[in-house]
Amino acid sequence: MSGPTAAPLALVHGFGTSGRLWRRVLGQLALRAGVLTPDLLGFGDAADLGRAGQTTGDMAEHLAEVLRASRAGPYRLAAHSMGGKVALLLAARHPALVTELLLIAPSPPGPEPMSDEDRANLRAAWNDVASLEKQYHHIALQPLPEHDLRQLVSDGLRASRAAWQAWTDVGSREDLSGELGALTVPITVLFSEDDPAIGPQTIRDGVLAKLPGAQGEPVDGSGHLIPLELPQRVVDALTK
Secondary structure, three states: OOOOOOOOEEEEOOOOOOHHHHHHHHHHOOOOOOOEOOOOOOOHHHHHHOOOOOOHHHHHHHHHHHHHHHOOOOEEEEEEOHHHHHHHHHHHHOHHHEEEEEEEOOOOOOOOOOOHHHHHHHHHOOOOHHHHHHHHHHHOOOOOOHHHHHHHHHHHHHOOHHHHHHHHHOHHHOOOHHHOOOOOOOEEEEEEOOOOOOOHHHHHHHHHHHOOOOEEEEEOOOOOOHHHHOHHHHHHHHHO
């Protein structure tokens, strides 16, 4: 992405988390004043707004409202996991709000490959501390400091049940590829070769192959939670 003097920056979290996901990245950004860390519909401080059956489009429209209300855009958007799918749709539907995209371990624009067992386990993890801890230990390669684990679990516990189940059963299954043909913004995809949640082949076949011109930047030594596991690598991508 362009350096710190370019358009303002918004950091979009992924499934089950909140804007707090970015605290390690923010701690290493030289110019972090004014960086927006919005909470997606049904998560974080927007948990009460979650609704049954909400779609990726619903989350994208809510995010568009948040960005417009800030009156600081257009934005460079960095988005993790589920947030990556939301950010792609936002950029396609509201191009005036976005100048660049950095997708970090993103959910693909098409249906996310997930076994029935994994989908059932994810659905059942809502509001269950033990299941949330197991999930985060599974998808992280680097050991998670206790503070980070507690933050993740806390976000998982306050997420809307409706939004949690809607992503598992609706959003993650949607195919948005038909809406992305008009995308013109520069796109960089930062992903881990060791990601157990959204693996490198899914990124190459389901994301990069679907986004002509997108630049892939693979990293080693991280699981799915790159903003927590390798925050400096994210900062490097944001400021290069």
